[in-house]
Amino acid sequence: MSRKRFGDMNCGIGQALEVLGDWWTLLIVRDAFFGVRRFGEFQASLGIAKNILSARLEHLVEHGVLSRSDIGSEGERFEYRLTSKGDALLPVLTSLREWSDEWVFGRGHEPLIVRDRVTGRRIPKLRLTDADGRALSRRDLRMEAGPGASRETIRRLQPTSR
Amino acid sequence: MSRKRFGDMNCGIGQALEVLGDWWTLLIVRDAFFGVRRFGEFQASLGIAKNILSARLEHLVEHGVLSRSDIGSEGERFEYRLTSKGDALLPVLTSLREWSDEWVFGRGHEPLIVRDRVTGRRIPKLRLTDADGRALSRRDLRMEAGPGASRETIRRLQPTSR
DNA sequence: TTATTGGGTAGCGTAACGCAACCAAAAATT
DNA sequence: AATTTTTGGTTGCGTTACGCTACCCAATAA
Numbered sequence: 001m002s003r004k005r006f007g008d009m010n011c012g013i014g015q016a017l018e019v020l021g022d023w024w025t026l027l028i029v030r031d032a033f034f035g036v037r038r039f040g041e042f043q044a045s046l047g048i049a050k051n052i053l054s055a056r057l058e059h060l061v062e063h064g065v066l067s068r069s070d071i072g073s074e075g076e077r078f079e080y081r082l083t084s085k086g087d088a089l090l091p092v093l094t095s096l097r098e099w100s101d102e103w104v105f106g107r108g109h110e111p112l113i114v115r116d117r118v119t120g121r122r123i124p125k126l127r128l129t130d131a132d133g134r135a136l137s138r139r140d141l142r143m144e145a146g147p148g149a150s151r152e153t154i155r156r157l158q159p160t161s162r
Numbered sequence: 163m164s165r166k167r168f169g170d171m172n173c174g175i176g177q178a179l180e181v182l183g184d185w186w187t188l189l190i191v192r193d194a195f196f197g198v199r200r201f202g203e204f205q206a207s208l209g210i211a212k213n214i215l216s217a218r219l220e221h222l223v224e225h226g227v228l229s230r231s232d233i234g235s236e237g238e239r240f241e242y243r244l245t246s247k248g249d250a251l252l253p254v255l256t257s258l259r260e261w262s263d264e265w266v267f268g269r270g271h272e273p274l275i276v277r278d279r280v281t282g283r284r285i286p287k288l289r290l291t292d293a294d295g296r297a298l299s300r301r302d303l304r305m306e307a308g309p310g311a312s313r314e315t316i317r318r319l320q321p322t323s324r
Numbered sequence: 325t326t327a328t329t330g331g332g333t334a335g336c337g338t339a340a341c342g343c344a345a346c347c348a349a350a351a352a353t354t
Numbered sequence: 355a356a357t358t359t360t361t362g363g364t365t366g367c368g369t370t371a372c373g374c375t376a377c378c379c380a381a382t383a384a
Contacts, residue, residue, distance in 0.1 A: 010273045012259035013192045015266040030175045049373050085265045091288045095253035097174035103247045104177040109310035111172045116292045117304040126253045126288050130278045142279040148271035201362050211342050
């Protein structure tokens with residue numbers, strides 16, 4: 001049987017995973033954030049099989065995360081670049097990195113430090129806040145059905161207590 | 163050949179994917195954030211095969227994202243709950259949801275709205291800012307090797323321009 | 325003109341995953 | 355107390371995804 005797909009799920013996480021959930025995909029996006037653009041660069045950087053890389057790049061282009069443009073004088077030389085949809089993944093990559101910096105590597109063992117290019121100061125960690133900037137945790141949140149909610153989603157939200 | 167693993171990668175994204183990257187895993191975590199705790203609840207909610215669910219729960223427990231505790235009067239009834247390491251994934255789930263709200267569903271078609279439990283106001287979107295709260299984009303950032311950087315990582319950061 | 329690099333396909337083997345069947349302990353029901 | 359149902363799995367089998375190697379053609383470099 002085919003692997004179950006999440007695209008029909010009425011849930012942002014499911015939709016995001018439909019685009020980004022395959023093994024390797026997010027690392028390709030990360031490399032794109034690092035400035036990688038060419039097929040061969042991705043391949044060398046990641047050590048991924050070429051057929052898989054090919055499929056992933058195509059998938060990301062189809063979903064509008066990367067664009068593929070021809071840079072050869074007459075075809076056959078391509079560049080993959082982040083679209084604005086791809087650029088918008090910055091908070092996703094950042095939250096993943098910050099999570100493992102803290103919970104996998106541990107403070108003081110980060111492999112990478114990100115700074116403001118101009119001031120040189122470190123970027124404050126992403127966190128959920130209320131409109132006044134106060135930090136919020138899971139317990140402070142309430143979910144409710146949005147305009148695009150399916151009956152499924154609405155039902156799931158009924159059981160009052162979270 | 164075995165699927166390539168990312169655990170030895172000197173990169174936060176790779177480490178995070180080692181824990182969360184498998185198909186289904188993040189949806190299980192999402193359900194846990196929604197308050198799901200029992201094996202059967204996860205199964206019914208996700209429609210996942212039981213052996214896969216079993217493997218994923220075990221994996222998440224091993225990596226300290228969920229804890230498994232016995233709630234039967236004498237064994238054999240379990241509850242899976244988020245640990246603080248799991249709780250710390252809130253920004254990851256949130257950024258993924260916000261990304262697909264904007265780029266997949268589109269504004270006005272969000273299936274889910276998250277509010278402050280007390281004030282009822284919507285939670286502002288996660289964004290990268292500098293220390294003064296000004297929004298930053300990819301172009302405003304500079305990466306440098308951290309204390310835990312491998313030679314590999316350092317080499318990757320050399321090619322000055324990003 | 326030949327060699328090399330870029331960007332792939334094709335074919336094969338293995339690992340991951342989906343499904344259905346089965347199972348034992350705990351809890352509920354009679 | 356005996357039976358049934360629920361819970362939380364495990365096992366086996368088939369299919370799909372993925373990794374590796376080998377090949378290939380067009381564009382560029384020598």
